[in-house]
Amino acid sequence: MKGVAPSSRWDSFRRKLRASLGPWLYVAPAGIVMLIITFFPQAFQVWMAFTDFRIKHLRFNLFNPNTWEQFAPPFVGFANFYKILTNQLAIENYDFWRLLLFNIVWTVTNVFFHVVLGVGIALALNSRGLKGRRIYRALFVLPWALPGYITALTWRNMYDPRFGAINQLIEVINRTFGTSFPTDTRWLEVAQPPIGGPLSFLPLSFYCVLLANIWLGWPFMTVVATGALQAIPEELYEAASIDGASGWQKFWKITVPLIRPAMVPAIMLGTIWTFNQFNVIYFISGGGPFGRTEILVTQAFKLVYEQRLYGVAAAFSLVVFFILLIITLINNRITRATEAYYA
Amino acid sequence: MHKGKAILRQIALHLFLLAVTAFVLFPILWIVSLALDPRNIDKPLELRLIPPGASLHAFRKILFEPFRLLCRNPSDISTCMTFSKLLFNSLLVSLGTSVIAVILGASAAYAFSRFQFIGREAGMLGFIVLLMLPASATLAPLYVLLSQIKIGGEPLRATLPGLMLAYGSGALPFSIWNLKGYFDTVPRELEEAALIDGATQLQVFRHVVIPLSAPAIAVTILFGFMSGWTEFILAWTFLENPSRFTLAMALRAMQGQFATPWSEFAALSILMSIPVVLLFFALQRYIVSGLAMGAVKG
Numbered sequence: 001m002k003g004v005a006p007s008s009r010w011d012s013f014r015r016k017l018r019a020s021l022g023p024w025l026y027v028a029p030a031g032i033v034m035l036i037i038t039f040f041p042q043a044f045q046v047w048m049a050f051t052d053f054r055i056k057h058l059r060f061n062l063f064n065p066n067t068w069e070q071f072a073p074p075f076v077g078f079a080n081f082y083k084i085l086t087n088q089l090a091i092e093n094y095d096f097w098r099l100l101l102f103n104i105v106w107t108v109t110n111v112f113f114h115v116v117l118g119v120g121i122a123l124a125l126n127s128r129g130l131k132g133r134r135i136y137r138a139l140f141v142l143p144w145a146l147p148g149y150i151t152a153l154t155w156r157n158m159y160d161p162r163f164g165a166i167n168q169l170i171e172v173i174n175r176t177f178g179t180s181f182p183t184d185t186r187w188l189e190v191a192q193p194p195i196g197g198p199l200s201f202l203p204l205s206f207y208c209v210l211l212a213n214i215w216l217g218w219p220f221m222t223v224v225a226t227g228a229l230q231a232i233p234e235e236l237y238e239a240a241s242i243d244g245a246s247g248w249q250k251f252w253k254i255t256v257p258l259i260r261p262a263m264v265p266a267i268m269l270g271t272i273w274t275f276n277q278f279n280v281i282y283f284i285s286g287g288g289p290f291g292r293t294e295i296l297v298t299q300a301f302k303l304v305y306e307q308r309l310y311g312v313a314a315a316f317s318l319v320v321f322f323i324l325l326i327i328t329l330i331n332n333r334i335t336r337a338t339e340a341y342y343a
Numbered sequence: 344m345h346k347g348k349a350i351l352r353q354i355a356l357h358l359f360l361l362a363v364t365a366f367v368l369f370p371i372l373w374i375v376s377l378a379l380d381p382r383n384i385d386k387p388l389e390l391r392l393i394p395p396g397a398s399l400h401a402f403r404k405i406l407f408e409p410f411r412l413l414c415r416n417p418s419d420i421s422t423c424m425t426f427s428k429l430l431f432n433s434l435l436v437s438l439g440t441s442v443i444a445v446i447l448g449a450s451a452a453y454a455f456s457r458f459q460f461i462g463r464e465a466g467m468l469g470f471i472v473l474l475m476l477p478a479s480a481t482l483a484p485l486y487v488l489l490s491q492i493k494i495g496g497e498p499l500r501a502t503l504p505g506l507m508l509a510y511g512s513g514a515l516p517f518s519i520w521n522l523k524g525y526f527d528t529v530p531r532e533l534e535e536a537a538l539i540d541g542a543t544q545l546q547v548f549r550h551v552v553i554p555l556s557a558p559a560i561a562v563t564i565l566f567g568f569m570s571g572w573t574e575f576i577l578a579w580t581f582l583e584n585p586s587r588f589t590l591a592m593a594l595r596a597m598q599g600q601f602a603t604p605w606s607e608f609a610a611l612s613i614l615m616s617i618p619v620v621l622l623f624f625a626l627q628r629y630i631v632s633g634l635a636m637g638a639v640k641g
Contacts, residue, residue, distance in 0.1 A: 020461040026454035027466055030447035030515050037512035038473040041484035045476060048484075121363060124356055131353070136360050137627060138620055142371055145619035147573040147591055150612045154370050157386040165373055168390045215366065223565065224521065227558030227630050231528040261527040262559070265520035268471065276477050297477045310483075317477050324475040328468070337520070338455075338467040 049318045052076045053311035073311060080315035089312065091302065093291030098201070100323065103275060103295045105202070106210075110274045113214045115267060118221025123255070125222075126229050137226075144219040152283035155212040159187040159284070191289045203292050205285040213280045221266060228262035229255070264335045271331065272324055296320045378402065378609035385605050401606035405614060412596045413585040424585055424593070426614075433572060433589040434618070436506050441567035443511030445560060448518030453548055455519065456526035457534075467523070470516045482580055485509065489581070500581045509581075510571045518563045525559030526552060561629040568622055572615070590615050 024031075051057075051073040060071035082088075087095055121140065125133055143151065158165040161184055171183045187208050193200040194207065232254065240250050276297045281287060287294035287302075297320065303313040332338055376387045379397040387394060409423035416422045454460070455467050489500035489509070499505040529552055537547045553560065575591040582588060588596075590611070597608050 016461055023454040023458035023460040023463070024466075027451040030451040030470070030519060031466070033443070033447060033508060033512050034470060034473055034515060036488075037485065037509055038481070040488055041481040042473060042476050044484035044487075045481055121360075124359060127352075127356060129349075129353070130356060132357075134624075134627065136364065138624055139364055140367060141620060141623045142367055142616060144569065145616040145623070146371070146374075146612055147575075147594060147615060150374070150594070151370060154374055158370060158373065160386055163386045163388050165369070165386075165390060172390060215370065223562055223630065227525070227562045228528075230558045230631060231525070258528070262521070262524040265517075265524045269474070269517050269520060272471070272474050276475075278477070300477060320477060321472075321475045325472060328471060328475070332468070337524075338464045 045314050045317060048073075048311055048314035049080060050075060050077060050315075051311045052079075053309075053314065055308045055310075057310070076311070080312045081319065083312065084316055084319055089303070091299070091307070093294075094299070098292075099294060099296055099299060102201070102206075102293070103323075106206075106277075106295060107271055107275045109210060110213050110217060110277075111267065111270050113210075114217040114221045114270055114274075115263070117214065117218040119225045119259070119263070121218065122222045122225035122229060123251075126226065140222060141219050143216050144223075148216065148279045149283055151216060152212070152279045155208075155215075155280075156188075156284045159208055161186040161189075188285050189289050191292075201292070203289055205288060205293050209280055209285050209293060212284055213274070213277060216280065217270070217274070221263075221270065224262060224266040225259060228259035231262070232258045264337045268328060268331050268335070268337060271327065275324055275327070276320070296323075374609045374612060378606055378613055380606055383602075383605045385603070401604075401610035402614070405607055405610050410593055410596070413588050413593060415585055424588055426590075428586070429588060429590045429593050430618075432503065432587055433591065436503055436510065436578075436589055437568045437571035439504070439507035440510040440514055440571035441564045443507060444514040444518040444567035445563050447511070448515055448563060449522055449553065449556075449560070451515075452519045452522035452526055453552060455523045457531075467519070470519050474513075474516050482577065485577075486580060501583050501587075503587055506578055506581060507571070509577055510574060511567070514563075514567045514570045517566055521563055521566075522556065522559050525556050529555045557629040558631070561626040565623060565626055569619065572619060 053073040057071050057073040060067050060073065085096055124130075125136055125140075157163075161167065164187070166187065167183045167185060170181050170185075173179060174181055174183065185204075188205045190204040192204070193202055194204050195202070236254050236258075237250055240254060245253070275295075277295070278297050278301065281293060281295050281298050282301065285293040287298050296316070300313050300316040300320065303309050303316060372392055373387065376392055376394055377384070378401050379399070380387060380394040381396050381398055381400060382394075406426050409420055409425050410429070411417075411420070411423055413429075414420070414423035451470075455463060486500060489505055490498040492499040494502065494504075499508075533555070534547050534551055537551050538544070542550070573591050575589070575595045578589055578592050579595055582592070594608065594611050594615070597603055597611070
C-alpha cells in the first residue's frame with residue numbers, strides 16, 4: 001500500500017467502522033446482558049483483589065456513600081498477589097506452583113479423555129444400521145442430566161473403603177474369578193503414588209477423581225460431536241469409498257476436518273470448565289491427601305469460607321483468570337477459533 | 344462374506360456400547376438402590392439393585408407430600424412448597440435460560456461467523472474471558488448489583504426473571520461459541536441465493552441459517568436448560584421467598600439438616616433427571632436431523 005495518504009487511510013477506517021455497526025447490533029443484546037450480569041461483578045472483584053478485604057468490610061456498599069468511610073477496606077496494592085505467588089499464605093500444604101502444575105495436568109488429562117471418548121462414542125452411535133441407537137443415546141446423557149454435586153457425592157461414597165461400591169465390586173470379581181485383589185483400599189487417602197517416576201506427584205486419589213470426572217464430562221462432548229457429525233454430507237464418504245479410501249483415511253480426511261469447527265469451541269470451553277471444576281474435587285477428594293489433589297479454585301474457596309480472606313481470594317481468582325487467559329489465547333492461536341469462517 | 348463382516352461389526356459395536364452403558368449406569372443404579380432403601384443410609388451396604396425391604400415410599404413422599412422445609416409460614420402446612428410448584432419454578436427458570444441463550448446467542452454468533460468487522464476477535468474473546476474468573480468469586484458483587492435494580496418495588500435478584508438473566512449470561516459464552524462454530528459449516532451460497540431472490544438479511548438468518556443449524560440450536564437449548572436446572576448456589580443466595588424455590592434448591596435444603604433423608608434425597612435426584620432425559624428425547628430428532636436424509640439416500 002505505497003503512496004496512500006493519511007487522510008484516505010482515515011477515510012477507509014471510518015468506512016470500516018460504519019460497516020462494523022451492523023454486526024455489532026447483532027452482538028449488542030448478548031453483550032449488554034453479559035456486561036451487566038458478568039462484567040460489572042468481575043470488575044468489582046478486580047478492585048477487591050488490591051485490598052485487604054476481610055469479614056468486617058462486608059457491610060461496605062459501593063452504591064451507598066455512608067458506608068465508605070467506616071467499612072471501606074484498606075488498599076494494599078500487589079501484596080495479595082505477592083503472598084500467593086511466594087507461598088506466604090497460612091494454609092496447610094500450600095504451594096502455588098505445585099497447585100498450578102497439578103491443575104494443568106488435571107485439565108489436560110480430563111479434556112483428552114472427554115474428547116476422545118466423546119467423539120469415539122458419537123461415531124459409534126452414528127454408524128449405519130445400528131440397532132437401539134435411540135436408547136443408547138438417551139442413557140448416555142444421564143451423567144449430564146443428574147445434578148453435578150449429587151453425582152459427586154455418589155462417587156465419593158463409591159470410593160468408601162468399607163462400604164463403597166468400588167471395593168464391593170472388586171470383592172465380587174474376586175469371588176467370581178478366584179482372584180485376590182485387596183478389597184479394603186482407602187482410595188482417597190493413600191499417599192503412596194500408584195505410578196512412580198515422573199508421575200509420582202499424582203496420588204491414587206487423582207486417578208479416582210479423574211475417573212469420576214471422565215464419567216461426568218464425556219456425554220457433553222458426545223452431544224456436541226453428534227450435532228457436528230450431522231453437518232457432513234453422506235456423499236463425501238461415498239465418494240471416498242469409491243476412490244478406495246480406508247475407514248481410517250475417511251476419519252482423518254473427512255470426519256476430523258469437518259467436525260473441527262464445532263468441536264474447537266467445545267474443547268476451549270471444556271478446558272475452562274475443567275480447569276475450574278469445583279464440584280468433583282471439592283466433594284470427592286476434598287483436595288486430599290495432604291492437599292495433593294487441590295486445584296486453584298478449591299483453594300480459593302477455602303480462602304473465602306475457612307479463612308474469610310476475601311481480598312486474597314479475589315486476587316487468587318484473578319491469578320486463575322490470567323492463567324486461563326494465557327491458555328485460551330494459545331488455544332485460539334493454534335485453533336483459529338475466533339476467525340470468521342468466510343473472511 | 345461381506346454380510347458376515349457387517350454382522351461382526353455390529354457385534355463389536357454393541358459390545359463397546361454395552362461396556363459404556365455399564366460404566367454410565369453403575370453409579371446411577373447405586374442412587375436408584377438408595378432411593379428404594381427404607382433404611383435412609385448414605386451408601387448401600389452391598390451391591391444389590393433392590394435392597395431388602397425396598398419400597399417406593401420415598402418417591403411417594405416427594406411427589407405427594409408438602410416440603411416442610413420450604414414454607415412461607417412454618418406453622419401452616421398449606422404455605423409449604425409441593426413438588427409440582429417446585430417443578431413449575433424449575434421449568435420456568437430453565438426454559439427462560441434456554442430462550443435467552445438461544446435468541447441472544449444466535450444473533451451474536453451469526454455476526455461473529457458471517458461478518459468481518461472491527462472488534463470481532465476481541466468481542467468473541469470477551470465473551471469467553473468472562474467465564475474465566477471462578478463463578479463462586481463473583482457471587483457477592485452480583486448480589487449487590489442485582490439488589491440495586493428494582494422492579495415493582497422488589498429487587499431483581501429475588502425474582503425468577505433475575506435468576507434467568509444470571510443463568511442466561513452464564514450460558515451465553517457456550518451458546519455463542521457453539522453456534523458460531525456450527526454456522527461456519529452452513530454453506531454461504533444458500534444465503535447468497537436467498538439474498539439474490541430478494542430476502543432481507545434478517546429473513547435469511549431466520550429462514551435459512553436457523554433451520555439448517557437445528558442440531559447446534561438443539562444442543563444449545565439443552566445446555567441452557569441444564570444450567571438452569573441443576574444450579575442451586577446462586578439461587579440459594581439470591582431468592583428469599585420460598586414460593587419461588589426450585590427443585591435443585593429443595594435438594595440442597597434436604598442436605599442442610601442434621602440427618603439427610605438419603606432415600607428421599609436420592610428419589611428427588613432421580614425425579615430431577617427425568618425431565619432432562621425427556622427434553623433430550625424431544626430434541627434428539629433435531630440433533631440427528633441430518634442422519635435421516637443420509638439414510639434415505641443410502
